[in-house]
Amino acid sequence: MVRKKITAYQIFSIFNIVFMLFIILITAYPIYYIVLASFSDPGGLSRHVGLLWAPIKPYTTSAYETVFRNPLIITGFRNTAFVLTVGLLVNLTLTMLGAFFLTIKGPRLKNVIAIMIIFTMYFSGGLIPSYLNIKSLGLLDSLWALILPGAISTTNLIIMKSAFAAIPDSLIESARLDGASYTQILIRVMVPLSKATIAVMVLYYGVGHWNEWFNASIYLRNGEKFPLQLVVRNILKLAGNSAMGSGAGMDEMAQLAELIKYALIVVTTTPILVLYPFLQKHFVKGVMVGAIKG
Amino acid sequence: MRKKKRFDLRVLGKDLKKYSDAYVMALPVILFYLVFCYKPLYGILIAFKDFSPAAGIWGSDWAANHGFQHFIDFFQSYYFGRILKNTLVISLTSILFGFPAPIILALLLNELKNEKFKRITQTVSYMPHFISIVVVCSMIQMFTSNKGFITYLLSLVGGPDFSLLTKPEYFVPIYVLSGIWQEIGWGAIIYLAALSGIDQQLYEAAKIDGAGKWKQMLHVTLPGISGTIIIMLLLRLGSVMNVGFEKVMLLYNEGIYDTADVISTFVYRKGLLDFQWSYSAAVGIFNSVVNFGVVMIFNKISKKYGEVSLW
Numbered sequence: 208m209v210r211k212k213i214t215a216y217q218i219f220s221i222f223n224i225v226f227m228l229f230i231i232l233i234t235a236y237p238i239y240y241i242v243l244a245s246f247s248d249p250g251g252l253s254r255h256v257g258l259l260w261a262p263i264k265p266y267t268t269s270a271y272e273t274v275f276r277n278p279l280i281i282t283g284f285r286n287t288a289f290v291l292t293v294g295l296l297v298n299l300t301l302t303m304l305g306a307f308f309l310t311i312k313g314p315r316l317k318n319v320i321a322i323m324i325i326f327t328m329y330f331s332g333g334l335i336p337s338y339l340n341i342k343s344l345g346l347l348d349s350l351w352a353l354i355l356p357g358a359i360s361t362t363n364l365i366i367m368k369s370a371f372a373a374i375p376d377s378l379i380e381s382a383r384l385d386g387a388s389y390t391q392i393l394i395r396v397m398v399p400l401s402k403a404t405i406a407v408m409v410l411y412y413g414v415g416h417w418n419e420w421f422n423a424s425i426y427l428r429n430g431e432k433f434p435l436q437l438v439v440r441n442i443l444k445l446a447g448n449s450a451m452g453s454g455a456g457m458d459e460m461a462q463l464a465e466l467i468k469y470a471l472i473v474v475t476t477t478p479i480l481v482l483y484p485f486l487q488k489h490f491v492k493g494v495m496v497g498a499i500k501g
Numbered sequence: 502m503r504k505k506k507r508f509d510l511r512v513l514g515k516d517l518k519k520y521s522d523a524y525v526m527a528l529p530v531i532l533f534y535l536v537f538c539y540k541p542l543y544g545i546l547i548a549f550k551d552f553s554p555a556a557g558i559w560g561s562d563w564a565a566n567h568g569f570q571h572f573i574d575f576f577q578s579y580y581f582g583r584i585l586k587n588t589l590v591i592s593l594t595s596i597l598f599g600f601p602a603p604i605i606l607a608l609l610l611n612e613l614k615n616e617k618f619k620r621i622t623q624t625v626s627y628m629p630h631f632i633s634i635v636v637v638c639s640m641i642q643m644f645t646s647n648k649g650f651i652t653y654l655l656s657l658v659g660g661p662d663f664s665l666l667t668k669p670e671y672f673v674p675i676y677v678l679s680g681i682w683q684e685i686g687w688g689a690i691i692y693l694a695a696l697s698g699i700d701q702q703l704y705e706a707a708k709i710d711g712a713g714k715w716k717q718m719l720h721v722t723l724p725g726i727s728g729t730i731i732i733m734l735l736l737r738l739g740s741v742m743n744v745g746f747e748k749v750m751l752l753y754n755e756g757i758y759d760t761a762d763v764i765s766t767f768v769y770r771k772g773l774l775d776f777q778w779s780y781s782a783a784v785g786i787f788n789s790v791v792n793f794g795v796v797m798i799f800n801k802i803s804k805k806y807g808e809v810s811l812w
Contacts, residue, residue, distance in 0.1 A: 220612065220614070227609070227610070227622045231626075234629060234682065238629075257653040258653070301529060301533060304526045305530035308526050313519070331538065331541065331542070333785035333788070333789060334765070334769060335544075335773075335778055335785060336544025338772070339544050340537070355537065359534075389523045390526060418635070420635050421747050436635045437635075440751070468643075476632055479631045480628060483631045491694070
């Protein structure tokens with residue numbers, strides 16, 4: 208009787224391992240396919256139908272050369288780098304200021320301000336009023352339109368606040384007695400003690416900036432200001448249109464797009480896929496805090 | 502019950518002075534919320550007006566029917582039923598299939614004995630979460646085009662051999678399945694954490710009582726993570742009116758509006774492409790109000806469950 212149950216579980220275990228291998232396969236294969244296609248001969252690839260297990264010969268890196276020479280992609284990288292660094296700086300500063308203010312015991316207006324912040328989680332102006340707001344602030348066609356409206360994510364602020372709240376009050380109070388200002392306490396006490404949560408903030412805000420395309424598409428007109436993902440979207444859209452329509456009559460840009468689309472995906476996705484396994488420990492923690500407090 | 506504090510300017514002045522450096526810290530934060538959250542909230546007024554950019558928000562004329570003309574137009578239009586139905590169908594299908602998927606994955610990962618294999622599987626399963634939505638959607642388009650490998654595999658088993666995203670009936674399955682592909686690993690994190698929090702002694706006790714693996718799963722594992730499951734489900738149901746707007750924008754095309762057009766994409770097209778500011782803002786408000794109602798209902802329910810409320 209006991210023997211039989213163990214055997215049933217062993218069978219399950221084997222199925223489980225096979226199933227996990229299947230999960231790995233279907234998760235990784237589409238990405239693997241893109242990498243293979245990016246090194247393949249464009250002519251051979253356009254005739255190819257079905258799965259791909261090796262690049263189609265003759266191998267070529269010409270698509271990558273085209274990608275790295277394309278001025279739009281280079282300015283895209285530069286704009287994203289700007290939005291990422293300046294944006295992160297703004298995000299972290301404002302989020303920590305707000306989170307720390309909400310942890311301080313004493314100020315009478317604290318609850319009013321807290322309610323004012325929480326309220327925005329449930330009511331927002333929505334797309335059109337937000338657009339008109341950016342327009343009236345004169346931020347159209349400026350990279351600041353990608354930084355300022357999202358300077359604080361209230362969910363992240365709450366995650367940050369819960370990290371600060373876990374630090375004993377006595378530390379803040381004794382620093383106050385020593386004559387430290389709140390700004391000094393934030394920099395010297397709170398920040399060093401909540402590094403793990405700050406890493407999570409960098410990851411969350413950072414991924415947001417890296418993937419940003421929609422706001423850019425409505426707020427920016429000038430192609431030289433476009434962040435990377437919007438450039439990618441525009442190029443891939445051209446490629447997509449030509450793939451869906453007939454092959455004939457493709458204009459030059461669409462042909463180029465067809466040629467470089469795989470390499471473009473590899474180039475723009477690699478940085479984040481190389482980074483995330485190293486941050487794994489942090490974001491597992493962050494998801495926990497976020498789910499419980501958010 | 503706390504006695505309501507009398508509003509006293511002198512007390513407030515003292516408070517502002519005592520905590521002046523704290524308030525200075527809060528100032529940029531307050532400014533941010535005023536300019537980028539509350540000012541757009543005031544902009545909601547345009548839904549009740551016939552907004553013209555030249556006259557400004559306040560200067561524009563009120564809409565007919567006591568300001569509600571745009572709402573009436575929307576409720577009476579053919580689009581109202583379509584986008585409401587699509588929003589709900591996409592959202593509920595996503596919940597029905599997308600919600601249990603990470604739980605099942607977490608339970609199965611939990612049964613893996615080899616720690617290294619478990620970690621590799623997990624790391625790989627997170628990967629799609631970090632690919633940008635722009636790239637994910639173009640991958641979907643490539644692979645489901647008439648030459649794509651997904652279409653090819655489907656045609657081998659007697660499925661269609663044309664671009665799947667040109668037919669309305671394939672949009673929802675593609676949306677939901679790709680969503681599972683992208684988020685299953687990430688979604689499993691929280692359940693794995695809950696699973697590792699279950700007291701191992703409970704399993705020992707169950708074994709002594711003669712419970713097999715299946716019984717242990719039913720009577721120890723599932724009750725151990727049911728709290729997390731309920732909270733996650735309530736959170737998810739609370740956002741039932743929010744469909745992944747960017748993803749729909751990137752995937753849909755005019756040919757499949759019948760199943761793919763949702764409230765937020767409709768607002769986008771009417772407002773920013775057709776410049777019907779007021780009408781589009783009214784549709785947006787309709788969405789916000791329904792959304793708020795839904796959130797409130799599920800928050801009430803989750804408070805009933807006691808232990809953990811949504812905040």
